[in-house]
Amino acid sequence: MSELVWFPDRGYGVLDHPPIEYGPDYFQIVRRKSESVPGLALNGSRCQLVEKYWHGDILDVGVGSGAFLERWGLERGYGYDVADEPRAWLGERGILRDPHERRAEDLPPVFTCFDSLEHGTENDARALLAKCRQLVFVSVPIFERAEDVLGSRHFKPGEHILYFSEPGLIRFMKESGFLLLERNRMEEAYGREGVGSYAFYRA
Numbered sequence: 001m002s003e004l005v006w007f008p009d010r011g012y013g014v015l016d017h018p019p020i021e022y023g024p025d026y027f028q029i030v031r032r033k034s035e036s037v038p039g040l041a042l043n044g045s046r047c048q049l050v051e052k053y054w055h056g057d058i059l060d061v062g063v064g065s066g067a068f069l070e071r072w073g074l075e076r077g078y079g080y081d082v083a084d085e086p087r088a089w090l091g092e093r094g095i096l097r098d099p100h101e102r103r104a105e106d107l108p109p110v111f112t113c114f115d116s117l118e119h120g121t122e123n124d125a126r127a128l129l130a131k132c133r134q135l136v137f138v139s140v141p142i143f144e145r146a147e148d149v150l151g152s153r154h155f156k157p158g159e160h161i162l163y164f165s166e167p168g169l170i171r172f173m174k175e176s177g178f179l180l181l182e183r184n185r186m187e188e189a190y191g192r193e194g195v196g197s198y199a200f201y202r203a
Contacts, residue, residue: 004163006146011168013146014122015161030064042190043071046114046197050137053181053199057108059097061128062116063090078108082119099131109134118162125162129176135201136178139187142166142196154194166196179203 006013033039046068050058056076060069063079063086078097079090090096099107111132117125118140129136141154142164149155149163164172170180178200187195 004146004149006149006163008145011165011171013143013149013163015157015163030067033065039067039190042187042192043068045186045190046112046137046139047071049182049184049186049197049199050110050112053201054110054135056110058110058112059099059108059132060112060114061099062113062119064115066090068112068114069095099128102131104131104133107131107133111136113137114139118160118164121161125172126176129173129178132178133202135181135199136173138169138173138198138200139195140164140169140198141194142169143194152194169196169198173198173200174203177203 003016004013005016050072058072058077060072060077060079061081063069063081066079066086066089069077069079074093074095078095079086080096080098081087081090087096097107099111109132111128113128113136117128117138120128141152141160143149143152143154144165154160155163166183173180181199181201183196183198185195186197
């Protein structure tokens, strides 16, 4: 049983030794969600957010079904995922880029972390962000305190490791070398209650 450790002074919590579970049907499940009407609209809005600040190559971290990358354009996008099926999907298209195995200079300067930053440990997140040279876009569930996490639909011990308050996320990103550029709750329009979207730039 994983235990949530919340740090009030930092504004975020961490699951202690969480089991990460990506079942054999993971790819198809997220694919069906992304092909729904809300899923299509959501990826459209994510593209609009990124395009306010950037039009070149990106690295999409945690591609899920690959739907966002397809909407963005595979000719200007690369991806990374820890699950086998998304990695195979990326490999078949020649756009798999593992940020842990490449220098920052060999990766796109802009990262998108939609529904993915919370899936890694604190060290994982900081190591990933260290490879990003310009901009990073994040969507993540937001909580005020530990009690809000435990009763939330976004409390997913088999998937999510990091749990942020908004000040905690902004502080975490600042400690990782990034300052806030934009924040909004656009994803709530698509039934994603409590999810915030953020753009950060390399300080």
